[in-house]
Amino acid sequence: MTPPASQSRPRLSPAMADVRRAVRENWSAAGAVLGDLVLVACSGGADSLALAAAAAFEGERAGIRVGAVIVEHGLQEATAELSVELKLRLEALGLNPVEIQTVKVPQGSGTGGTEAAARDARYATLTAAAQRLGAKFVLLGHTLNDQGETVLLGLTRGSGPRSIAGMEPIDGLFLRPLLALSRQTTESFCKDSGLEYWVDPHNSDPNFTRVRIRQTVLPLLEAEVGPGVTEALARTAALLREDLELLDHLAAEQFKVLASISARQLDLPADQLLALHPALRSRVILLALSTFKTGFSKTHIDAVAELVTNWHGQKELALPGVRVVRHGNTLAFKSPKTFQPGAC
Numbered sequence: 001m002t003p004p005a006s007q008s009r010p011r012l013s014p015a016m017a018d019v020r021r022a023v024r025e026n027w028s029a030a031g032a033v034l035g036d037l038v039l040v041a042c043s044g045g046a047d048s049l050a051l052a053a054a055a056a057f058e059g060e061r062a063g064i065r066v067g068a069v070i071v072e073h074g075l076q077e078a079t080a081e082l083s084v085e086l087k088l089r090l091e092a093l094g095l096n097p098v099e100i101q102t103v104k105v106p107q108g109s110g111t112g113g114t115e116a117a118a119r120d121a122r123y124a125t126l127t128a129a130a131q132r133l134g135a136k137f138v139l140l141g142h143t144l145n146d147q148g149e150t151v152l153l154g155l156t157r158g159s160g161p162r163s164i165a166g167m168e169p170i171d172g173l174f175l176r177p178l179l180a181l182s183r184q185t186t187e188s189f190c191k192d193s194g195l196e197y198w199v200d201p202h203n204s205d206p207n208f209t210r211v212r213i214r215q216t217v218l219p220l221l222e223a224e225v226g227p228g229v230t231e232a233l234a235r236t237a238a239l240l241r242e243d244l245e246l247l248d249h250l251a252a253e254q255f256k257v258l259a260s261i262s263a264r265q266l267d268l269p270a271d272q273l274l275a276l277h278p279a280l281r282s283r284v285i286l287l288a289l290s291t292f293k294t295g296f297s298k299t300h301i302d303a304v305a306e307l308v309t310n311w312h313g314q315k316e317l318a319l320p321g322v323r324v325v326r327h328g329n330t331l332a333f334k335s336p337k338t339f340q341p342g343a344c
Contacts, residue, residue, distance in 0.1 A: 015188035018181055019054040026177035027064070027137060030170045034063040036136040038175075040095065041126050042068045044086040044198035047141035050189035051178060055139055056094045067097045069129045069138070071122045073105050082198055097133065101125045115208055123174075130173055142167055142176045145183040148230035149213050151237045160298065165244055166237030179234070251283030259288065266291055266333040270326060273308045281305060292335045293321030307331060 032038060040055050042048040052068055059066035068090045072083045083100045090098045103121040105114060126138050147166045154163030169176050178186065190197045206212050221229045254276065260267040266288050273281050285304045289296045300319050307314060307326045316325040323334045 013188065013192035015185045016054075016192050018185055019050050019178065019189045020058055022177045022181055023051065023054045023139070024058045024062070026169055026175055027058075027139075030137060030175050032062075032064055032136060035065070037065040037067060037134060038137045038139055039126070039130055039133065039135045040066065040068045040090075040139045041122070041141070042070055042086065042090060043141075043200070044070075044082055045141070045200055045203075046187045046190050046197040047143050047146075047178060047183065049195055049197045050186040050193075051139055051141040052090055052095060053093055053193055053195060054177075054189070060094065066095050067133065067135065068095045068099070069126055070098070070100045071125050072100055072102045073118050073121065076201070086198075099129060099133075101129060115210070127173060137175045138173055140174055140176050141178055141186070143178045143181055143183050143186060144234055145214070145230055147179050147237060148218065148233040149210055151233040152213055152217065153210065161240055161244060164237065165240040166234070168241060182230075247279055247283060251280050251287060254280060255284050255287045258284065261291070264335055268331045268333075270308050270311065270329050270331050273331065278305075281308065288333050289319065289322060289324075292333065295320070304331075 027038060038055065038059070040048065040052040042052045052066075055066045058064070070083045070086055070090075072079055087098050087100055103125050105118045105121050129135070130138050150166045151164055154160075154166070157163065167176055167179060169179050187197070189195075202208065202211075204211060204215070206215065218229060258268050258272055268284070268288055273284065276284065282298075282301050282305065285301050286296060289300065289304070296319070303317055303319070304324050307317070307324065308331065311326060314326070316323055321335065325332050325334070
């Protein structure tokens with residue numbers, strides 16, 4: 001834990017004002033209203049603790065109920081005891097309900113290893129808690145620094161524009177009020193408020209790729225290129241999200257016009273798909289595939305696109321949860337199970 005702030009701290013510091021304003025503006029833009037319950041995902045670190053304290057303050061003023069979920073991943077011995085202590089501290093701040101949810105994280109397996117497995121388990125737990133408690137939103141403590149790291153990771157992995165676009169401040173159930181604020185601001189908030197925060201040893205463990213980005217790559221870029229790299233990465237993400245939003249909207253409009261849906265099949269006209277710009281064509285194909293199942297990769301989309309752009313009588317494609325075949329000018333997406341039209 002960090003030491004508490006001195007007794008001479010100001011009543012309302014710039015950092016406290018900034019975090020409170022960010023929370024207020026974010027959930028207002030998302031549509032939170034009087035009587036709603038929002039949950040804060042809190043680990044006890046500076047980011048989520050500042051978010052919880054600011055949300056409790058703003059919630060009392062706005063008539064919005066604020067609770068919290070502490071996800072205990074079980075990856076470190078200290079976190080079980082810290083979670084119990086954190087629950088009491090959050091309740092003292094006025095958050096209610098406050099729950100500790102223990103999850104089991106498979107270590108070192110699957111794409112992304114333990115880090116990705118912990119993230120997946122955390123989001124699943126938060127989603128389930130929100131549904132069970134009737135919460136309208138879940139607030140996450142991601143900051144400007146997290147956004148910069150996410151964008152840089154996306155660039156290094158070549159994972160496409162959606163990854164480089166980073167995290168959204170309003171993303172369905174999940175809200176990220178602090179994306180425009182730095183980690184330094186959240187730490188200052190805690191110190192100015194007299195809140196002790198936990199410094200997670202995993203956040204300085206170089207075995208994690210994100211930690212190496214944070215501790216080595218970004219500082220090197222700042223030193224060699226100049227200050228403001230993190231802010232520039234975040235601006236790039238914001239600009240790209242605007243472009244993606246437009247492309248997704250245009251693709252959805254095209255899909256509505258082109259798709260013919262029955263109980264077990266979805267048809268698209270190949271000639272009209274061919275006439276689309278490749279960026280729109282790929283998105284329309286993804287919408288068609290996602291009607292049956294989610295999680296399709298660019299490889300899957302490109303394989304379907306080949307039936308449109310390079311048609312020479314290929315056999316049926318067998319993809320996860322869906323079969324795709326071309327008959328004449330019709331590109332047919334088929335499933336062995338009945339699906340609900342409009343599920344995409």
